[in-house]
Amino acid sequence: MTTTALSHDRAPDRAPEQRARRRSVPVWAALLATSLPMFMATLDNLVMTSALPVVRADLGASVDQLSWFLNAYSLAFASFMLPAATLGDRLGRRRMMLIGIAVFTLGSIGSALSTTSGALIAARAVQGLGAAAIMPLSLTLLAAAVPARLRPAAIGIWGGVSGLGVALGPVIGGAVVQGVSWQAIFWLNVPIAVVGVPFMLWAVSESRGSWQRMDLVGTAMLGGAVFLGVWGIVHGNTQPDGSGGWTSVGVLVPLVVGALLLPAYVLRARSIDHAVLPLRLFGSRSFSTANVIALFFTVGMFGTVFLLAQYLQVVQGYTPLEAGIRTLPWTAAPMVVAPIAGAIAPRVGLRPLLLIGLALQTASLVWLASLAEGHATYPHFVPALAMAGVGMGLTFAPMSTATLDGLPESDFAMASSANSTVREFGVALGIALLTAVFTGNGGQITPVGYDGAIGPAILTGAAAVAVAVLAACFVPRRRPHSEI
Known part of the structure; x- marks a missing residue:
């Protein structure tokens, strides 16, 4: 009781100072400072996809180990985000995010120096622990730094940068693997951290939430x-x-x-x-629905990206760089569409954007499954890939906005962390589930091993996104408040 009372007594004293410091920070600076580390963490979600065949040959990895190169990152990411939010409320959100950047960078160095599959999996888990303190707190710090009237647009831009990380992950991974080595994809994080840390210290003010014990x-x-x-x-x-x-x-x-x-x-x-995850948050229909959407959306889409990046290399014979470039109709679209979706969300509402975006993705996955099983050449894939990318762009920003809609600012860190946790669990689950369906149908990583296996796996992803479409029907009809 005493601790809680003290925390409430301190809050009014800090609020005027924080608001004053917030006004002195240019919006563009706060947006860039919070988005750059988030871009780094998002990039590493998929940066290995184009490199997996090369890593497999170099380290002698099995199919299971290939999935764990991604799952180790996603599982650590998902498992630590909620306690990271609690620590951020207690120790300072900016401070916790800076610690996350340091841990992430150390994990990157460990990944680059790995000589066995086990060592790489362990290093990727360390990366995930660092990323857990980066992504949710970046949105929390941004929402606190930007004026209320600009928040939906800022969240849209933030979602676009997240989409940029998704877009450039396979491309950068492919380019670096082909031009240098697979280890170099992890060394790239070091200069980003060196630039990002001092910039954040300059552009972002420290903030804290209500003190509570660690659960x-x-x-x-x-x-x-x-x-x-x-x-x-x-x-x-x-x-x-x-x-x-x-x-x-x-x-x-x-x-x-x-x-x-x-x-x-x-x-x-x-x-x-x-x-660690207060049940009161689920009293918000918008928050609850956003998390259901996040789970099934990421299961379907990111599980498919994992398989498709390898399909383009193993079956269609492209190099890692060529395969990465050929995913751009899908992965580059969100960085253009997401900011637009964030800007128009206050006018048209969240539900229409989510319904259209998720429906486009469901249809695109069914289309891609048919093309892959039909041995179509790459040009036939382009319209389906572009449809998937537009759909993702229409989903990212409205989903993030819906997560915070109607909640007090004191709950932003916890709500953002919960949604990010669900999404990262969805990434890990999607990769694991679609890989299980692939191998369960006799799939192997050979030019003929995808026949009869890639189609059922992608259709499983389509079914998951279809569930997200149904969930989007329950997003509140009202437009997001300007205070979000």
């Missing part, structure tokens, strides 16, 4: 649910001893325990006042 048990429960769920899916078709599968103890037990941890967390969160 270590709740963090372990949610993190355990994420890890065990993805572990079970990844190993559903590939037991080390050649036996088992979905009915084996090694798969069923993690899946069941992971599923039970979620209701157990809910029961715990109802009985304490310092839950």
Whole structure:
């Protein structure tokens, strides 16, 4: 009681100072300072996709290990974002984000120096821990630094930069792998961090939220649910001893325990006042719906990106750079469409943008599945890829805006972290799930190994995005408040 009272007593004293410092910072500077580290973290979500065949040959990695090169990053990312938000509220959000940048950079150096698959997976997990303190806090700091009337547009630009990271990930990965080595894709993060840290110290003011105790048990429960769920899916078709599968103890037990941890967390969160993910946030229909959309959207789209980047190299014979460039009709579109979507959202509302964007993505995945199974040449893929990219661009900014819509500013960090956690879990789950469907249908990473396997995997992704379309029907009709 005493600690809570003190935190409320301190808040009015800090607010005038923070508002004054906020007004003195140019909007463009705050936007650039918060977006640059986020771009770095987003870039590394997919930067390895074009390099996976090269890394596989160099390190002798298995199909499972290829997925864990991405999943280790996504799982650590997803598991630590909520406690990172709590630490940011206590220690300072800018300070916590700077710590995240430092950890991320160390993980990047470790990845570049890895000589075994196990070492690379471990280093990628360290990267994910650093990224967990970067992405959600970047949106929180931006929302606090930008005037209320400009926030929807600023969030749109932020979403566009996130889309730029998605767009350039496969391209930069392919270019660097082809021109230098796969290790160099991680060395690129060092100069970005060197520039980003001092710029953030200059352009972004420190801020804190309400003080609360760390919910270590709740963090372990949610993190355990994420890890065990993805572990079970990844190993559903590939037991080390050649036996088992979905009915084996090694798969069923993690899946069941992971599923039970979620209701157990809910029961715990109802009985304490310092839950790592407060249940009160789910009283907002906009927040709850945005997280359902985020989960199924990322499962379908990013799981497909993982498979498609390899398909272009293994089946169609492109180099890593050529494959990365050929994903641009899909991955470059969000950096153009997302800022536009963010700017028009206050006028047209969030629901129409989300419905159109998600419907376009569902249709594009069905189209891509048909093309891949039909052995179509690359030019036939371009319209479907562009449709997917426009759909993603119409989804990024409205989804982020819906996450914060109607919530007090004191909950921005927790809400943003929760949504980012769900999205990163969706990335890991999508890669694991679509890989499981691919291998379950006899898929192999050979020129003929995709036949009969790539189609069902991508259609699984389409089904996931279709669920997000249904969820978008429940987004509140009203337009987002100007205070978001």
